[in-house]
Amino acid sequence: MPAPLLPGHSASHDAAAKAESRWIIFVIAVIGLLLCLIAFTSLHWVMMPTQRIETVNPATLHLAGEFTEDNLGSAIEPDGSVTVRVVGQQYAFNPPCLLVPDKTPVRFRVTSADLIHGFIIADTNVNVMLEPGYISNFLTTFKKPAMHVMPCHEFCGVGHAGMWARVKVIDKADFFRQAQNRRRLSCVEQ
Numbered sequence: 001m002p003a004p005l006l007p008g009h010s011a012s013h014d015a016a017a018k019a020e021s022r023w024i025i026f027v028i029a030v031i032g033l034l035l036c037l038i039a040f041t042s043l044h045w046v047m048m049p050t051q052r053i054e055t056v057n058p059a060t061l062h063l064a065g066e067f068t069e070d071n072l073g074s075a076i077e078p079d080g081s082v083t084v085r086v087v088g089q090q091y092a093f094n095p096p097c098l099l100v101p102d103k104t105p106v107r108f109r110v111t112s113a114d115l116i117h118g119f120i121i122a123d124t125n126v127n128v129m130l131e132p133g134y135i136s137n138f139l140t141t142f143k144k145p146a147m148h149v150m151p152c153h154e155f156c157g158v159g160h161a162g163m164w165a166r167v168k169v170i171d172k173a174d175f176f177r178q179a180q181n182r183r184r185l186s187c188v189e190q
Contacts, residue, residue, distance in 0.1 A: 054135040058113050061087060067111060073186035074099050074106075076179045082106045088130045089113035091159030093150065097166045097187040101175035102142050110136045118153030121167050129154065142169040 061067045067087050073095050074084045082104055087094045089112065100106050110119055112130035119136065120127045123146070128136045152163040168187040179185055 054137065055133055056111055056135055058111070058132040061111065061113050066109070069094070071184065073184040074175075074179075075184050076176070082175075084108050086110045086119070086165075087113055088117035088119065088152065088163075090115060090157055091152075091163040093119075093152075093163070093165035095165070095186040097168060098150070099168050099170060099175065099178075099185045099187040100142060101172040102145050102169050103172050104175075105139055105141050107137070107139050115156045116154050117156050117163070118151075120151065120153045122149045122151075124148060127153075145169050145171055 056065065056067065062069060066085060072085050072087060074082060077083050082101060084098055084100060084106060086098065086108065088110065108119075108126070110128070110130055111134065112132045114132060116132070117130040118127075119130050124140060124142065126138070126140050128138060130136055146169050148167040148169065150165040150167050152160060156163065166187065175185070
């Protein structure tokens with residue numbers, strides 16, 4: 001025969017059981033909501049894939065198209081915008097030093113010739129993965145003249161630690177003055 005319960009003991013037991021039941025229902029509801037979000041997102045991406053995926057053949061990257069060696073670096077487009085084209089490959093970025101203007105929107109078009117590489121410009125909001133066969137395309141603006149380091153932040157082999165480049169941000173007027181004399185700009189020549 002069980003021991004007699006003290007007065008009020010069964011009421012506290014019932015209150016604890018109700019509180020536990022509420023928490024169980026809450027946790028199950030949160031898990032259910034998360035599973036619904038996962039299912040919805042998965043179906044959405046299957047039915048509506050990303051529209052602006054650009055591909056490139058990494059085997060012929062250097063032979064023809066926008067990523068040939070003489071087409072890399074910074075350039076002023078016919079509409080006056082600035083576009084920078086870069087190729088990442090084991091264990092270097094080409095060109096190894098980029099020249100860009102300050103206070104101007106700069107479009108980066110970057111790809112990889114061999115493996116997955118990371119593309120990050122220190123002290124900025126630029127951070128993207130480079131995948132072979134795909135073009136990473138993003139827009140940024142540099143606030144003031146400075147020199148930034150651009151390391152690869154995705155392990156790509158034994159020479160990974162030496163894979164970095166520089167981004168030299170110069171005054172907008174100086175950049176456009178230099179662009180009048182050359183088709184492509186890079187701070188390698190400077």
